[in-house]
Amino acid sequence: MSDETLDLPVIQRVLDHHRETPGALLPILHAIQAGVGYIPDAAVPDIAHALNLSQAEVRGVITFYHDFRTAPPARHILRLCRAESCKSRGAETLAAQLREQLGLDDHGTSADGAVSLRPVYCLGACACSPALELDGQVHARLTPERLSALVSGCLQEVKPC
Amino acid sequence: MLKLFVPCDSVARAVGADQLADALSAEAQRRQVEVQIHRTSSRGLYWLEPLLEVETAEGRQGFGPVAAEDVAGLFDALTAAPAEHPLALGLVEQIPYLSSQQRLLFARAGITRPLSLDDYRNHGGFEGLAKAALLEQAEVVAAVLDSGLRGRGGAAFPAGIKWRTVRDAPAVQKYVVCNADEGDSGTFADRMLMEGDPFLLIEGMIIAGLAVGASKGYIYVRSEYPDAVHALNEAVLLAREAGYLDTTGSGVAFDLEVRVGAGAYICGEETALLESLEGKRGIVRAKPPLPALEGLFGQPTLVHNVLTLASVPIIMAKGAQFYRDFGMGRSLGTLPFQLAGNVRYGGLVERAFGLTLRELVEGYGGGTSSGRPLKAAQVGGPLGAWVPPSQFDTPLDYEAFAALGAMIGHGGVVVADDTLNMANMARFALQFCAEESCGKCTPCRIGSTRGMEVVDRLIASSDPAYRADQANLLHDLCDTMQYGSLCAMGGMTSYPVASALKHFPADFGLASPEAAQ
Ligand SMILES: Cc1cc2nc3c(=O)[nH]c(=O)nc-3n(C[C@H](O)[C@H](O)[C@H](O)COP(=O)(O)O)c2cc1C
Ligand code: SF4
Ligand code: FES
Numbered sequence: 001m002s003d004e005t006l007d008l009p010v011i012q013r014v015l016d017h018h019r020e021t022p023g024a025l026l027p028i029l030h031a032i033q034a035g036v037g038y039i040p041d042a043a044v045p046d047i048a049h050a051l052n053l054s055q056a057e058v059r060g061v062i063t064f065y066h067d068f069r070t071a072p073p074a075r076h077i078l079r080l081c082r083a084e085s086c087k088s089r090g091a092e093t094l095a096a097q098l099r100e101q102l103g104l105d106d107h108g109t110s111a112d113g114a115v116s117l118r119p120v121y122c123l124g125a126c127a128c129s130p131a132l133e134l135d136g137q138v139h140a141r142l143t144p145e146r147l148s149a150l151v152s153g154c155l156q157e158v159k160p161c
Numbered sequence: 162m163l164k165l166f167v168p169c170d171s172v173a174r175a176v177g178a179d180q181l182a183d184a185l186s187a188e189a190q191r192r193q194v195e196v197q198i199h200r201t202s203s204r205g206l207y208w209l210e211p212l213l214e215v216e217t218a219e220g221r222q223g224f225g226p227v228a229a230e231d232v233a234g235l236f237d238a239l240t241a242a243p244a245e246h247p248l249a250l251g252l253v254e255q256i257p258y259l260s261s262q263q264r265l266l267f268a269r270a271g272i273t274r275p276l277s278l279d280d281y282r283n284h285g286g287f288e289g290l291a292k293a294a295l296l297e298q299a300e301v302v303a304a305v306l307d308s309g310l311r312g313r314g315g316a317a318f319p320a321g322i323k324w325r326t327v328r329d330a331p332a333v334q335k336y337v338v339c340n341a342d343e344g345d346s347g348t349f350a351d352r353m354l355m356e357g358d359p360f361l362l363i364e365g366m367i368i369a370g371l372a373v374g375a376s377k378g379y380i381y382v383r384s385e386y387p388d389a390v391h392a393l394n395e396a397v398l399l400a401r402e403a404g405y406l407d408t409t410g411s412g413v414a415f416d417l418e419v420r421v422g423a424g425a426y427i428c429g430e431e432t433a434l435l436e437s438l439e440g441k442r443g444i445v446r447a448k449p450p451l452p453a454l455e456g457l458f459g460q461p462t463l464v465h466n467v468l469t470l471a472s473v474p475i476i477m478a479k480g481a482q483f484y485r486d487f488g489m490g491r492s493l494g495t496l497p498f499q500l501a502g503n504v505r506y507g508g509l510v511e512r513a514f515g516l517t518l519r520e521l522v523e524g525y526g527g528g529t530s531s532g533r534p535l536k537a538a539q540v541g542g543p544l545g546a547w548v549p550p551s552q553f554d555t556p557l558d559y560e561a562f563a564a565l566g567a568m569i570g571h572g573g574v575v576v577a578d579d580t581l582n583m584a585n586m587a588r589f590a591l592q593f594c595a596e597e598s599c600g601k602c603t604p605c606r607i608g609s610t611r612g613m614e615v616v617d618r619l620i621a622s623s624d625p626a627y628r629a630d631q632a633n634l635l636h637d638l639c640d641t642m643q644y645g646s647l648c649a650m651g652g653m654t655s656y657p658v659a660s661a662l663k664h665f666p667a668d669f670g671l672a673s674p675e676a677a678q
Contacts, residue, residue, distance in 0.1 A: 126346065
């Protein structure tokens with residue numbers, strides 16, 4: 001496990017940067033997550049202090065929004081769109097394929113930390129459904145073969161060479 | 162010199178536009194042909210993406226969809242007989258799907274480079290602002306009112322009335338907030354506009370700021386749209402450098418900030434959005450007070466959807482009368498409909514209100530992509546009703562759809578063929594509500610979960626009497642949610658559920674419509 005105190009300078013920089021920003025909590029959380037990879041618990045007291053909030057308020061916000069993580073992410077995050085347009089083009093079949101190929105449920109993370117699965121509800125790619133987002137990059141007009149190749153790509157890198 | 166155009170739109174990229182652009186420049190280098198590759202916005206003819214356009218004396222010739230592997234052959238064709246290439250589409254602007262549209266908001270789509278101020282100005286950009294700057298605040302508000310523009314975010318409230326309320330509210334600090342949360346599945350017009358023509362939104366917000374006396378604007382963009390966030394941030398910087406923002410010279414200073422959501426559908430609801438902007442959980446506020454009077458940080462705030470704000474420069478440049486000449490009844494102007502799901506020709510269709518759903522789905526869309534029978538279309542996002550083909554001749558007009566117990570909402574249309582099971586979709590609507598509810602009121606927070614359980618029991622049972630019982634229970638639950646919820650999240654989840662139950666009882670194992678009554 002990483003030592004969370006190592007991240008404190010990043011967090012302090014973010015807090016300093018947003019000293020004058022009105023309603024700064026979301027920009028702060030996004031910036032910390034971008035810098036550290038997640039929101040370390042050790043950051044909460046500092047954020048609360050900087051914004052004059054209680055720690056409970058800060059934690060309440062972190063847990064309310066789906067985007068914020070409180071633990072380090074897997075190496076790859078694969079978000080398959082499960083909303084209506086993609087469902088009408090076979091997204092559920094692809095979801096089943098993913099569960100099988102990775103042996104994970106819809107919200108699972110593989111034991112080796114290679115891949116996390118997350119559902120997402122619309123990527124704005126509905127005219128080219130089905131779609132997914134892999135590490136921030138959208139792939140549309142998915143087929144079972146294409147999906148399988150993307151997943152294999154994530155798994156292969158894992159082997160140290 | 163060969164001048165080529167390849168979209169930089171995120172969905173064009175999701176189907177290979179970057180690889181196409183790379184292959185084009187590599188091939189040109191190999192052949193020692195001089196090329197210029199312009200990365201433009203997308204035309205919105207998504208089934209043709211990646212769409213390559215080539216400048217010719219007659220206009221831009223189109224080829225699509227072009228894979229990187231097609232590039233070598235294309236270069237051969239370009240020097241010999243371009244029109245005979247199997248991917249040749251002829252002049253892009255003569256493709257009937259496009260030439261039959263009435264593009265006001267998307268007039269520049271596919272033509273200009275999103276972050277080129279010169280492209281924007283050369284194609285009519287900032288004309289609306291120039292006109293508005295010469296008018297009194299009240300005259301700008303009157304123009305918006307006269308245009309008949311209604312909010313494009315879903316509720317279709319007359320925009321001008323909101324503008325008047327905010328303008329008349331006495332306050333030192335007022336805000337303009339752009340709702341760019343576009344959480345509705347099946348919709349992508351906001352995304353296309355922000356990625357493809359960000360200055361249009363900025364221009365609309367500057368005019369709004371001038372007219373209502375607001376000096377600060379926020380654009381709240383969902384985090385699922387990183388390309389839009391990037392384009393807007395860059396465009397704000399460019400507009401600021403060029404003196405369009407924070408222009409102390411022109412009387413009112415107005416500046417803009419882009420904020421990013423964090424994956425909560427409810428933050429598209431305007432009061433939850435304001436809470437989120439203030440750094441809080443996205444919990445819906447009770448109304449009144451209206452955001453127009455007590456909005457962001459308690460100050461008068463004009464909240465509008467991307468498309469509403471982006472319509473304003475057109476209204477100012479061409480006049481309120483020009484705008485209201487499009488449309489029918491009280492649905493005036495144009496709406497960029499978004500054709501998605503199981504449809505052959507998915508894309509953006511900007512037309513005046515009043516064309517029928519059939520013209521949209523069968524005419525533009527060409528029916529299902531699977532070739533199987535059309536079953537239904539969900540209009541207006543996840544809270545919209547499933548409309549069966551028997552109702553497809555309804556004109557796309559706010560009032561006509563309301564009369565069906567449906568809504569146009571943000572103009573998204575998701576097409577389904579006969580393999581999509583509507584009981585599953587009803588269950589999904591309830592599941593989505595349960596996951597995304599802000600939790601403030603019981604019918605929405607608890608009712609959605611109970612609803613899923615009812616659908617599960619209904620589907621699992623083989624006893625007709627028990628099924629009919631559960632169907633009645635589901636109806637009651639829909640009523641409770643519809644009438645007992647604070648906002649449309651709980652209130653309108655009943656639309657997809659009740660419409661599925663009403664029009665597709667067989668999917669629930671129910672014998673006939675009567676059995677579901
Ligand atoms: C659950 C829910 C989600 C909504 N999502 C959006 C959205 O993503 N984008 C949007 O513009 N309006 C959305 N709205 C509508 C807004 O509350 C509000 O009516 C709109 O921002 C007003 O802008 P307009 O006048 O331009 O339509 C949503 C409403 C509800 C109840
Ligand atoms: S209906 Fe649902 S989302 Fe809307 S306020 Fe109530 S609990 Fe929140
Ligand atoms: S529904 Fe999947 S991208 Fe929109």
